[in-house]
Amino acid sequence: MSRKPKYFDRRFKAELLHPKHWPTWIAIVILVVFGLMPAWLRDPIARTLAKLVKKIAKKPLRVARANLQACFPEKSEADIAQLLDDNIENFVMILLAQSELLIRSTANLRRRVELEGFEYVQQARDAGQPVIFIMPHVWGIEYAGLRLNVDLPMVSMAKAHRNKLFDWFNNRMRSSQGGNIYMREAGIRALLSELKNDNSFFYLPDEDLGPDKSVFAPFFATVKATLPVVGRLAAAGNAQVMPVKIGYDQKRRKYKLTVMPPIAPEQMQGKENEALALNRAVEQVISAYPEQYMWFLKVLRTRPPGEASIY
Template identity: 70%
Template sequence: MSTHANYFDRRFSLNLLHPKFWLSWVGIGILVLFSLLPACIRDPIARVLAKLVMKIAKKPIRVARANLTLCFPEYSAQKIDDLITRNVENFAMILLGQAELLLRGEAHLRKRVKVTGLEHVHQARAHKQPIIFVMPHVWGIDYAGLRLNIELPMVTMAKAHRNDLFNWFNNRMRSTHGGGVYMREAGIRALLSELKQDNSFFYLPDEDLGPDKSVFAPFLGTTKATLPVVGRLAKAGNAQVMPIQIGYNQKTRQFDLTVLPAIKPSTMQGKENEALALNKAVEQVILAYPEQYMWFLRVLKTRPEGEPDIYS
């Protein structure tokens, strides 16, 4: 890690050439090679790879099925299986191309990501306000972050990977356009400091951080533990809160990114109201491209008293 305890170190170190990382280098090399291929060649290969993932990723698929069963009780088992299949397919397509975010320039990124709704960003910037973009865990999140970083100064926050090489590679990629990458341990105070320096960032409100300080609120077909902190953060940092939708279009082989209007501050007054507003924003993003949400995450780990663990 860098001398600044809150940031990931993006500099290359000779330690990353240690033999323990050689297999990881092979994996990165494969991703680099795929990212150099045109999407019309890469996507069919990804579809084949997705079939292999379906056979070996048994545990993540069980988690995804549990999430989908609870979130969409009206779905048949067949419909859930179809959604999981499409989810894995989109994961493979986006993963195989992701190294392009590090290797290709701004012009390529503008071509790959089609943006609508930038007028909401421009309006906030005209009022000298930074933006907290609400974005749940979707496969195209890095494309969204880097594309918006072209439009305005941004930072991000990421969980450290156990593999130092992957830490270096991912965070070099995420800072391609100058944005800093905080470690999660930096906390909310670091983000508030960035807002006051006119830097925007993504907030991922769908992660289950446990019952401490969380509030249960309706979420799709169930309830979810949500941490209500964005409203206060936005108020303290004079920021607007805007949901973001992004999905990979297999026909155009582009990402469609939509910036939605800012959430009204009045709807986030009080913890319960804020949790409800955040969950509604997350629903809006997920339902735009339900096949591209990271259903493999344990986002419903914390359950109301008396409800069983859905993942056991």
């Protein structure tokens, strides 16, 4: 068996020009055009398109509404409806802008993303430690990862897409600041190896990976199955664990990226404690910009024994 790192292949191949990929090429060209637009022109277009998305995204909206009702039972139907409207608007706005991460300069990335709290990262670096950044699935996560990669050696991990052209484009974007992108099947060992090579990375603890090895811990007004692996990974790789939040400010047309203080190692000793610490970190990040979280994901799919599915 090959022991080569399981990176995504970012080389351009002639097969990507096959006619079956032409619709994807058209979509990429459209995204590039939007990426080249100034935000003052692009954002109003996104708001208009968001109204169309709201009409056709019935199934994702049902999942998002179920998540919100479980997490925030105190919210009225009107409050949830407004949050969903804002969520769709931010999704379209950020999606249409994302190609700028590949086609525009690093200087543009610095201008678009204002970074706060980097002193926590610097303190870890001064101590000779890499960082495991904790961030749930938020719309601006690509901006967060690439902005930090400007000042910090980083790698990432992603699930392969069935569309090879989309895979190529997306991973060219994600690696535009020099970080390698691992395939998900590379596993935890690959990430541990990167920590030992002084590379930092993002860990997304909000994904529901099923009941196997997961621990239920409080999550807003409900409970969530969380996989407690970060504490052991950080200890083995001599890394610090820091939550990160990012939000798009529509008025200023900029992102605000904030690195939060590191989670104390003792808070993640034991699976139950770690699951609780991770869920608390995720709550903090989501609560900062609740309208910019990917609520359409089935993050509450796994339920405690005897409890019915919320979906």
